[in-house]
Amino acid sequence: MDRCEVLANFSEENSALTRRFCSPPMKQVHKEIGSWLEAIGWTSEIDAAGNLLGHNTNVDRPAVLIGSHLDTVRNAGKYDGVLGVMIGLAIAELIRESKTELAFDVEIIGFSEEEGVRFDSPYIGSSAIVECFDSQVLGQKDEDGITVEMALESFGCNPTEIGNASFANRNMAGFIEVHIEQGPVLEMENCPVGAVSAIAGQTRATIGFEGKAGHAGTVPHVHRRDGLAGAAEFISAVEKKGRETDGLFATVGDVRVEPNVSNVVPASAIVRVDLRHESDSVRMMAWQALKELASQIAGRRGLILTLETNLNQPAVQMDKEITNYLMKAISDCGYKPVQIPSGAGHDAVIMARMVPTSMLFVRCRDGISHHPDEHVEEADVVAAIKILFRGLVRISNGLLKSRT
Numbered sequence: 001m002d003r004c005e006v007l008a009n010f011s012e013e014n015s016a017l018t019r020r021f022c023s024p025p026m027k028q029v030h031k032e033i034g035s036w037l038e039a040i041g042w043t044s045e046i047d048a049a050g051n052l053l054g055h056n057t058n059v060d061r062p063a064v065l066i067g068s069h070l071d072t073v074r075n076a077g078k079y080d081g082v083l084g085v086m087i088g089l090a091i092a093e094l095i096r097e098s099k100t101e102l103a104f105d106v107e108i109i110g111f112s113e114e115e116g117v118r119f120d121s122p123y124i125g126s127s128a129i130v131e132c133f134d135s136q137v138l139g140q141k142d143e144d145g146i147t148v149e150m151a152l153e154s155f156g157c158n159p160t161e162i163g164n165a166s167f168a169n170r171n172m173a174g175f176i177e178v179h180i181e182q183g184p185v186l187e188m189e190n191c192p193v194g195a196v197s198a199i200a201g202q203t204r205a206t207i208g209f210e211g212k213a214g215h216a217g218t219v220p221h222v223h224r225r226d227g228l229a230g231a232a233e234f235i236s237a238v239e240k241k242g243r244e245t246d247g248l249f250a251t252v253g254d255v256r257v258e259p260n261v262s263n264v265v266p267a268s269a270i271v272r273v274d275l276r277h278e279s280d281s282v283r284m285m286a287w288q289a290l291k292e293l294a295s296q297i298a299g300r301r302g303l304i305l306t307l308e309t310n311l312n313q314p315a316v317q318m319d320k321e322i323t324n325y326l327m328k329a330i331s332d333c334g335y336k337p338v339q340i341p342s343g344a345g346h347d348a349v350i351m352a353r354m355v356p357t358s359m360l361f362v363r364c365r366d367g368i369s370h371h372p373d374e375h376v377e378e379a380d381v382v383a384a385i386k387i388l389f390r391g392l393v394r395i396s397n398g399l400l401k402s403r404t
């Protein structure tokens with residue numbers, strides 16, 4: 001917790017925490033974490049994508065990687081990302097102090113870029129690790145006209161060697177990301193820590209209801225083709241779908257009305273829908289039903305319907321075996337084993353393409369994140385460390401058993 005406080009001081013702004021990819025304060029963070037690793041006899045290095053890697057040995061044993069991201073949003077809280085790296089460090093210290101022998105090496109990672117704030121391109125660090133980094137991204141510019149390539153170079157990284165960041169030839173037994181929940185479920189369940197079942201898939205779509213503008217005082221209701229009234233009916237249907245479907249998050253957070261004048265019957269309304277669920281089939285079925293409803297509403301009201309799907313991102317299931325061990329570890333430590341899906345994206349989504357991946361969520365106050373009020377209780381962090389440590393022992397025993 002103290003370390004999260006220390007790292008929160010390394011910011012691009014004086015009065016707020018903002019630490020973007022390859023910014024000068026990221027250098028300070030790397031130096032600070034490097035010194036903490038050194039204190040326990042570990043070495044740290046920065047790869048060609050600006051990720052911080054901490055390790056202890058060069059022996060060719062399988063490794064379990066623990067970590068999260070070190071970049072932040074603008075005006076961020078102290079724990080989003082950073083906490084997962086600090087818990088990795090705490091685990092390394094605990095293994096050392098307790099002289100625990102595991103069937104694998106534990107390694108730590110602090111991803112360079114997850115939030116996508118500086119270049120509008122998230123997951124630069126983890127994509128390099130799993131070889132899905134798109135080299136086109138190197139040319140992308142920030143608001144000052146600096147490209148990703150230039151930013152990496154000025155950070156001391158060699159962008160032409162980004163391929164070397166790959167873990168393809170590594171013997172990886174797993175990747176575990178501990179992250180604050182960024183939602184209220186664990187608080188509602190009264191659980192300090194939960195295992196993540198899957199990272200929810202997402203549908204984003206734009207739906208337009210086009211009618212005809214008219215005078216608010218002269219056009220009788222039977223003759224109206226009110227685009228906004230149609231959209232309003234649809235928004236209610238989206239909410240109803242979310243309430244009725246277990247585990248579905250269904251939101252309309254963006255409405256554009258034309259002409260948006262109080263004494264004119266709206267000619268058109270464009271709404272943007274966001275649907276998330278850990279099961280792709282449930283999400284697709286909900287989307288199909290909503291499309292049919294939109295079409296019925298438009299038909300009944302004499303509106304022209306336009307429909308565009310902007311994103312159709314499948315859910316990412318967490319590794320069953322590692323997640324089972326983590327669930328057992330939660331029970332071992334005396335807590336209720338809960339499993340929840342993540343509605344937000346994480347480096348784990350990318351890492352799961354190459355490495356058996358799982359996540360633990362830590363309860364955060366009021367579900368607040370991406371805000372200076374972000375808060376976690378020390379007791380919950382202690383629980384997370386104990387659970388992860390216990391989980392690693394279980395994974396180790398499982399590995400040994402599978403070898404004999």
Ligand SMILES: [Zn+2]
Pocket residue numbers: 069080081114179
């Ligand atoms: Zn995060």
